[in-house]
Amino acid sequence: MLTLKSVHTFYGNIHALKGVSLHVNQGEIVTLIGANGAGKTTVLKTISGLTPAKRGSVAFEGRDITRMAAEEIVRSGISHVPEGRKVFGTLSLRDNIEMGGFIRGNKREVRADMLHFREKFPILADRWHQMAGTLSGGEQQVLAITRALMARPKLLILDEPSMGLAPLLVMETFKIIKTLREEGTTILLIEQNARAALHIADRGYVLETGKIVLQGKCQMLLEHEEVKRAYLGKGYREVWED
């Protein structure tokens, strides 16, 4: 469904992605793990068109989207929930959600979807006319995901959806992600909590300083010694006690 072929992305002179190749199949949940600054966010921004690749290619459903503008890529069926939520702070929740459906022509369907999400997430319904900037982090996260879903994406890419959330809300977010998959949305997920991500996903990629160093089924990654040591926290105690 989505294929990246040796993608190179730069921020000015900074070479952030150094030949990243990965793919996501229809119906999968794929996760990308890596240390801070490894380039996870940049991979997602390259897919959604915010920081287009300088070299290599990105293809979605057989179409080359490498040079496509972000506002066009969302029209082709990819929705990106950006790092740090980025809700429209001065707009009401309602209007944030409405803007999520900006690309859709059918007003009545958009309205129906808005009502659907309003019922699905009571957390949103209670603050329907409040400015989004006044929401708590967790509420903003739910809003950001809802806004992305309003575009009715075929592929949803999520950048640390559980960042800064209380454990209960983290569970809630993961539940939402699972439900989405069951409803047929394909998902590419970045998570700070690598263990949780590997448990929910089908396959994973490990990114290190702009390069994919490991990939495979999540079960395999969960048992991989390097992954355990570097990303799952296991073995820390032993090191500590040395």
Place this chain on the structure above:
Amino acid sequence: MEKISLTGQLIQYIFTGITVGSIYAMVALGFNIIYNVTEIINFAQGEFVMLGGLIMVFFSAFLKLPLPLAFLLTVAVVTGVGALMERFTINPLKNATVLTMIIVTIAVSILLKGIAMFVWGKDPYIIPPFSGSEPIVILGAAIQTQTLWVLLMTAVVVVLLSLFFKKTRYGKAMLACADDPDAARLVGIKVNTMVLISFALSAAIGAVAGAIITPISLMEYDRGALLGLKGFGASVLGGLGSFYGAVVAGILLGIIESLCAGLISSGYKDAVALLLLLLVLYVRPSGLFGNVEAGKIKEF
């Protein structure tokens, strides 16, 4: 008798102030709309007002078109000028810094002024008031009917703008761009289009201001700069980017100026705006109604 005449005079000053202030408010709104979407301070904003006035003169006095038609055509033409300005000067500069863009708007303002001088010459023009030239007397103050037109049109502009930003899809999309351009692109809002709309809209508002003020204060090719400066003052005073701040600050500025001109000396009236601006920037950089974030102007 003396007393009534003093009240009458004060009322007169205040009305004059509100009238001029309404124009400043509209210029300030124009600044804010473009600033919110792009962070650009469009220094050609005052030229839109000047063009609005002179083109209105052309349609209504020269071509003798009926007033409503002349007015609509004026707004349409100036809106076109704003849109062309964006397409040919701002849009092609894809990766330029905000500062570069601001300098470009200064260049455009000089260009527009030059064209206006070429077309209309250096003399001021006037058109008759929209309805009757007989002033209305309120509490001993003679109020020109055009003043009422200015107030009415300002109110119409403010209401329409609020509706546009609160109720329409494109209005909300423009606010979304202002909040977070990247997030706006991710939901499919074409930021380029929103920038175009912001310039067209600001030009339209400028045109309205120019067309309605010309019967009161005349219009000539070089009025844009000072109007722009006053409007900018109102915009900063109200808190750069703040919608209601612009309206309140614009009118406040107009009243203070008018009182100062009437009670002290008209020679100081232009200095008042600048003095007030400096004072506010010194005491409260985010403006009277702005949030602290709007103090971003200090970036330059």
